[in-house]
Amino acid sequence: MSETDDRARHARLAQDVEDARFRYYVLDAPTLSDAAFDAMMRELEALEELHPDLKTPDSPTQQVGGAVGASFEPVTHLEPLMSLDNAFSVDEVRRWAARLGEPFPALLCEVKIDGLALDLVYRSGRLVSAATRGDGRVGEDVTANVRTIASVPQRLAGEGVPDLLEVRGEVFMNAADFADLNRRLSEEALAAGKPPRTFANPRNAAAGSLRQKDARVTASRKLDFLSHGIGAYSGTPFERQSDAYGVLTSLGLPVSRHNRVVGSLDEALGYIVERGERRHDLPHEMDGVVLKVDDRARQAALGFTSRAPRWALAYKYPPEEVNTKLLRIEVNTGRTGRVTPYGVMEPVFVSGSTVEMATLHNAFEVARKDVRPGDTVVLRKAGDVIPEIVGPVLDLRPEGLPAWVMPTECPSCGATLRPEKEGDKDLRCPNARSCPAQLRERIFGLASRGAFDIEALGWEAAIALTDPEFGRPHDAFSLPQSPVLDSEAGLFDLALDRLAGVEVWRRRKKAGVEQPPALEPFFFTKATPKKPAVPRATTEVLLAELDKAKSQPVWRVLVALSIRHVGPTAARALADHFKSVDAVAAASVEELSAVDGVGGTIAAAIRDWFDGPDSSWHRDIVERWRAAGVRMADEAAETSELPQTLMGQTVVITGAVPGYTRESASEAVVARGGKSAGSVSKNTSVLVAGETTGSKYAKAESLGIPILDADSFDDLLARGADAIPG
Structure with missing residues (x-):
């Protein structure tokens, strides 16, 4: 673009950013996503790099936050409540770190809570004011509303309470409380015959709830608070930022337990990766990590720009x-x-x-x-x-x-x-027997890794076998096709001649670009210039896979029957207890419910599958699979050859375990006498945590359940309880 175009673009962007800030900070009703706002700000910064005279004090890049709304009294912060510069890549973090000087300073790493910035002022230990960020100098007086937040102390505790303490932190709403609030708002609106107006995310919910004119409304919504900084302070000076957090904790102010001081940039980058992998373990939303120079003297030496400290940086994860x-x-x-x-x-x-x-x-x-x-x-x-x-x-x-x-x-x-x-x-849809969509999904499901594990029977193949007209491009040369299967009962009766001429369409990609749907031969392999596709050969692979599936253990057969609520965990428990499909079919609700991990809901679903209105064609599936040679009973001695090192132990696995699929890892536990559970509870003996952790990890930590690294899984199999941390 020309310089004239650049300046016109800068003016438009500046206005758009100001409008977005007003909607975000004042109205609590943003129309832009955070990612779109960040992109606009970065474009503004790039234009100002090209044309430095555009970087005026009035530019949004030089300002903090948004305006102060007319609904609240203004409050001037004792010290400016500044913003943070953002980084969106490791290279940007490295460039920031290079400007910190030598020797490299210790860094305080914190999770970046996606909430509403808050400034608290305590005098003689008593809370006297609470204000939003506003424009960084002047915020909105929300003291009455903040007094309803249980985690904000009205009086400081402990010894050495300073005469003056200005605390910076974040008000937020936990994910579960956010869901409950939106549900309640929707139900109230629908009951009143009004269109529902819910919050888009927890941050908006927290901001909207805090900025209510009636403090009773704020009190009815569950808000929380964590401290992450200090402004004005009359006590003994701190040498390190982390020391300040220790004092805040001693005074009764909540501080995140996930803060960590590191001595190198590599450790800080490791923290960014670790928190990114576990960002959904937290009860609150987080959109990044904040890095701060821990030494307060180094902070003072580095100083500030017009809107942000040079000694701190916010690394933001890709938008969700x-x-x-x-x-x-x-x-x-x-x-x-x-x-x-x-x-x-x-x-x-x-x-x-x-x-x-x-x-x-x-x-x-x-x-x-x-x-x-x-x-x-x-x-x-x-x-x-x-x-x-x-x-x-x-x-x-x-x-x-x-x-x-x-x-x-x-x-x-x-x-x-x-x-x-x-x-x-x-x-x-009540037409379970004949609905093409339900049959298609059942065939695809029974071939999955958690059931028969038929590798050659994927989504496109399931369509071709059961519903060939589904999504098929029609033209003058296409003739309607009849399904090969009208029930999963005939799956193991398939033969090569029955599959001849069956076609499947799929989306082909060329250089990463999706092409229009195209008809291709059944089980069309991925062709290369040197290796053309061989439909007949791959069809024979399917038949071989079907033959191999006949010998799968009973728990996989139970999953493949598509009994409602019966997944791999319940199926393993049933197979381990009853040993055969016939025994499961004959068991009463009481007998089924008594199996650990089954319960009344699953038991009722099993009895309904075998005895309910659809039981005739359900039992036909079992009998036709039996006639085709599918294994219907496990031998009691099947797992006795392996040492029963995990007898009496309940193991939960989360994430990737080197050398195992999720299913094979669970089977390895069961084969050694243990129970492989799908969720963490007080009865869990150990959690095996792979590369990607989530809510199971957090729950195990909260319950004090021992946690093993995935690399130690083989040691657990070999030594059993002796390998579990004390």
Whole structure:
């Protein structure tokens, strides 16, 4: 662009940033995602690097926070409450660290809470004021509301209480409390016949709740607080920032237990990686890590820019929330007949991948969130979680946009949808036997690693076998195809001649670009210039895989039957107790419920599968699989050849274990007499934690459950309880 274009672009961006800040800090109703705002700020900074005269005191890059709203009295901070410079890559962190000088200083590493900055002032140990950040110099008086937050002490405790203490920290709302608040707001609005207005994320919920005119409303919402700094202070000077946090703790002010002082940049980068892998272990939202020079004298020497300290930096993780356009809402019928709405959106990059579809759970959730095709929506993809539409950006909704209506018929077979029982929020297709979508999902599910583990039977193959018209591109040369399977009962009867001529379509990629759907031969292998695809050979691989699956243990057969609620954990417990499919089929609800890890809900589902309205074709599956040679009983001596080192031990595995799949690791535990559980409880003997940890790790820590590194798994198998930390 020309210099004239650059200056015009800078002016537009500056105005957009100011508008966004006003909506974020004052109205608590942002229309931009954090990622989009950060991108605008970085573009502004880049333009000011090209044209230094644009970097004026009025530029958003030189200012802190937002304006002070007219609804609250202004409060001048005793010391300015500054912002932080951001880094979005390791290289940017290294460049910042290079400017810190020699010798390299110790760094205080902290989790960056995604909440609302707060300034507290204590005089003679008593809380006298609480204010938002505002523009960094003047904030809003929210003292009455802050007094309702249980984690903010009204009086300081302990000895050596200073005459004056200004505390900086973050007000936030825990994820569970955020979900409860949104649910309550939605239900209240729907009961009153009003459109629901929920918060897009916990940060907005915390800000909106703190800035209520009526402190009783704030008190009704669960807010929390953590300290992360000190402003004005009349006590003995601190040599290190970490010492200040120790004093805050002794005075009764909460400080994050995840803070850590490190002596090198590599250790700081390790902390960034570690917290990134475990960011969802925390009860609150975090969007990055803050690095601070720990030595207060070095802080003073490094000083400040007009808006941020040079001795601190915020490293921000890739965004997990973005805004995009919702194009339409469609529904999908799943394995158990549950019909789930999902959004089809303009493709958007979030949390490391491009997303264009996201779940909406059920019709009640669509109504609760008031999501409509044509909305700009907030999309969230936290870690490895399935992408979810959080809600609409109502201020960007086109006028007159109609509400979405849940269909009344199954999109796959046309059956009338209905709840399974009165009061259910989910609608289901009752045509379990003949619905192509349910059969397709069951075939795909029984081939998964948690069931028969049939590697050659993937999603495209399941479609070709059960529902060849699903998603198939139609043209004048395409003839309708009949399904090869009309029930999973015939899966093991498949033969080479029956599969001849069956076709499957898939999306082909060329140089990373998606191509239109194309018809290809069944089990079309990945062709290379030197190795063309050989459909017949890969079909024979499928038949060989089916033959191998016949000898899988009973627990895998139970999972493959698609009995509601019966997953690998419950199936293992059932197989270990009853030893055969026939014994499970004959057991009463009481006998089934008595098995550790099963319980009443699973027991009732098993009895319904074998004795309910669909039991005739269900039992036909068992008998046809039996006739085809599928193993229906385990021999009692099957695992006796291995030493029973884990007898009486309950092991939970999370993340990757070197040399094992999740299933093979669980099987190794069971083969040695242990129980492989899916969740951590007070009965858990040990948690084996792989490279990626999550809520299981956090729960094990909270319960005091021993935790083993994944590299020690083989030692656990060999030595059993002796390998578990005391």
